[in-house]
Amino acid sequence: xxxxxxxxxxxxxxxxxSLGLGKETIAALQAFxxxxxxxxxxxxxxxxxxxxxxFSHYRSVLKNKAIxxxxxKLLKDFKPVTYDVSEHIKAIEAFEAKAVSTAKExxxxxxxxxxxxxxxxxxxxxxRPFQDLTVLDIGEAHPRIIETVETMMKxxxxxxxxxxxxxxxxxxx
Numbered sequence: 001x002x003x004x005x006x007x008x009x010x011x012x013x014x015x016x017x018s019l020g021l022g023k024e025t026i027a028a029l030q031a032f033x034x035x036x037x038x039x040x041x042x043x044x045x046x047x048x049x050x051x052x053x054x055f056s057h058y059r060s061v062l063k064n065k066a067i068x069x070x071x072x073k074l075l076k077d078f079k080p081v082t083y084d085v086s087e088h089i090k091a092i093e094a095f096e097a098k099a100v101s102t103a104k105e106x107x108x109x110x111x112x113x114x115x116x117x118x119x120x121x122x123x124x125x126x127x128r129p130f131q132d133l134t135v136l137d138i139g140e141a142h143p144r145i146i147e148t149v150e151t152m153m154k155x156x157x158x159x160x161x162x163x164x165x166x167x168x169x170x171x172x173x
Contacts, residue, residue: 020110025102028095 012033016026053075058068128137139146152158 019103020106022102022106025099028099032095 012029015021016029021029053072055068055072058071059065062068
């Protein structure tokens, strides 16, 4: 009963999207859910069917009573085959362990990514607006820009290479 309640509460589509599971993990989970659903449907179908056979009805309908007697004897002598499901249980437990370890790895990756995103967001919130920046602020952030400008000034170059090709010439004369 508890498994039915738990299965009803679990939102698998949310799990697939929010946890960032790998394609293999999602495919394995979906295949497992499909097999489980098919097994539940088959069990529900067969549990509603009668399990007894009315041999007296068949004796009254069929002329050959020996066939009915033989069928009744076979049914009485029938013993269902038992299967050792311990290997299947071990495989399920191994899959569960792998799924749990994969989920923990994914959780760790998501936690690291969240910390990075929160640090980036904090940097963005603390940053000054672009219009408040000065040339010195930009030079401090990227000293290579100042070096390039000083080199161009020493060589007497007053135009940036490729500027006219990209933006055109704004001189009126």
